[in-house]
Amino acid sequence: MKPAFYVTTPIYYVNDVPHIGHAYTTLAADVVARYKRLKGFDVFFLTGTDEHGQKVEKAANAAGETPLELADRVMKRFQALWEKLEISHTDFIRTTQERHKNGVAALFQRVLDKGDIYLGEYEDWYCTPCETFWTETQLIDFKCPDCNRPTEKLKEESYFFRMSKYQDQLLAHIDANPDFIQPKSRRNEILSFVKEGLRDLSVSRTTFQWGIPVPGNEKHVVYVWFDALANYITALGYPDESGNFATYWPADVHLIGKDILRFHAVYWPTFLMAAELPIPKRVFAHGWWTVEGQKMSKSLQNVVEPNMLVDKYGVDAVRYFLLREVPFGLDGDFSHQALIHRINSDLANDLGNLLNRSTAMLGKYFAGVLPDPSEETALDATYREKTSSMVVQVDGLLEDLAFSKALQSIWEVISAGNKYIDETAPWVLAKDPAQKERLATVMYYMLESQRIVYFLLSAFMPKTAEKGLCYLGWTETPDDQGLVWGGLKPGTVIAKAEALFPRIEEKGE
Ligand code: MSP
Secondary structure, eight states, X not given: OOOEEXXXXXXXXXXXXXXXXXXXXXXXXXXXXXXXXXXTOEEEEXXXXXXXXXXXXXXXXXXXXXXXXXXXXXXXXXXXXXXXXXXXXXXXXXXXXXXXXXXXXXXXHHHHHTTOEEEEEEEEEEETTTTEEEOGGGOBTTBOTTXXXXXXXXXXXXXXXXXXGGHHHHHHHHHHOTTSEESHHHHHHHHHHHHTOOOOEEOEESSOOOSOEEXXXXXXXXXXXXXXXXXXXXXXXXXXXXXXXXXXXXXSEEEEEGGGHHIIIIIHHHHHHHTTOOOOSOEEEEOOEEETTEEOOTTTTOOOOHHHHHHHHOHHHHHHHHHHHSOTTSOEEEOHHHHHHHIIIIIIIIIIHHHHHHHHHHHHHHTTBOOOOOOOOHHHHHHHHHHHHHHHHHHHHHHTTOHXXXXXXXXXXXXXHHHHHHHHOHHHHXXXXXXXXXXXXXXXXXXXXXXXXXXXXXXXXXXXXXXXXXXXXOOSOOOGGGGSTTOSOTTOBOOOOOOXXXXXXXXXX
């Protein structure tokens, strides 16, 4: 049986349309999912939409729609974008689905039965856009410390979750599992937050309707974060703990942005502790994208629309750029110029050119039929070993979600390929019939190294990898066994590759 692997994205609010920030998390999760499948794992990859809460209710009112109409409309935009970006998710959960609503009610009931949810009264400062309550001391000039928008004082009857009770257990868990919260800097932030003391958390609302009713007290709806976080288990069939839940839970990794780390690294694990369910193995918080140096916002009208990017530059260029440009975990800046530069230099020049020139040479010197390699020289051995050690390196780097470094490591082999050709100078060898065997070895090495490169690239740029492999006469789906040297069979017919990435004029936009 294949080992199971479960990766998730956040579920996206439907009051906003998808932008590159959303695309980024989902792409990262897709690379993880594709790579794990390549390595022989049975992958469950979940994404979806977060459709309840006051924010969605307000957006729907403003648009003259019901919340569900709004959700139906915007959810489709997310789904269409994921298709366009070649996202290979296993399931798409919507929090308005029955399976989710049942699961949330069951989870709430379970914690309630345990005595860890109780009815009380709430009075505090509420930030509607963030759906978060703040104490007066946390406010900055009576504004939300996260988004700097005005807050309002709310008093309401509320159910509370005894989060304070789980403070020590959570600290012990974070201590015992150094990889639970990543990157490390974020882990330290969470540690100091928890050490300052956890308050009980309000987990129901009576001030609006658009949500999942609290079991047994329909005046209340379940707090949107309790509702949303539960998606990671309701999609697996919870409260049924057999089937997918048994196979995939706990999640191997929740991929999220840094702004929602506290919900995932404090609230979620303590809810699960109360419900006596296993804690996810890892939560990784990536950084935020700015655009041409500025915060992305509707009011600045600088929101980068992924559909437009894909139409303009192609899906794989966008996939490559977002994961290559910025180390995962750090903030980054998006600019068209940087994207165009990456396309021209990394994709057109380095990657595309290598395939193009090497397949052209095979056509010219061996009529496109891959010859048998003969004796290996020190130069060949170095190139072969570099290719094989890249496979090991990339494995370790992807384990750490270091996408950019993994791509760098692949690109070192691509550059080594271009250098190998320059050093072995096949055009000189071709002039001397006595060097035919030497020329054959050079041809084999430069093409076999690229086969392995495209195997790894299938996680990052599925279409490009498929094209590259097709030129190399490889028609099977890349798999783990194929990551070792020697897969290309002599006698294979290899076609001359067209440009994989045409160069783009560098004149800004
Ligand atoms: N609905 C909640 C998540 C619930 S998960 C149980 C939510 N949704 S969101 O649509 O507002 O944001 C989803 C993700 O997009 C977050 O991980 C957030 O970090 C990410 N991003 C939003 N803007 C971003 C950038 N400008 N850059 C990078 N990621 C950003 O929060």
